[in-house]
Amino acid sequence: MDTNKFKADSRLLFGRWNYDIVKELMNGPKRYSDIKRAVPVTGTTLTDRLRMFEAENLISRHMHPEIPLRVEYALTAKGEALRPMVEAFERWVDQHMDCNE
Template sequence: MNKSLICPRFEKAMSIISQRWTGLVIYQLLNGPQRFSTIEAAIGISGRVLSERLKDLEQEGIVKREVFPETPVRIEYSLTDKGLSLEPLMKDIEKWSQTWLEPVAADSEK
């Protein structure tokens, strides 16, 4: 059996980014710090899945979770420098999609 010629770091990067919804979470956070409910509403993702993705991205050092000691407590999520470094990649994917993919009707996505 042939051994894979793909770099393990590239493979790890693809496994992180290719998780369902992860790319959209990162793309949404390129707009700046946001609260959980804002991300949830913008993407149309379930709260449970969003929570899992944010925890995964936080573990990878891509997302930072900041708690503000107010009443009620305010929590915001933002991209770290590591996460912000994905912006050119996300913009290239956006540009590629505009060039090569057919528009999708909003109703057919759900």
């Protein structure tokens, strides 16, 4: 495994707020305002992260042709492929990390 590639790619998930945003989208498609309510991130940062995830093909942005305009974000197949790793990581944290240490 190329460790430099791993370090760069792992920032996609483990950069600040990235994990929280991906976890929120694992619950299904969400509007910007839904994600903003669930994740305590600034609007600028959320927009930046959503654009980055879209550029990396981890999420899709779907505009519904209605008034007012409704935009939803959802995980792509590539984004969904992160689910087993995220779940395994959470199990590992539950089993091995003590918040009091």
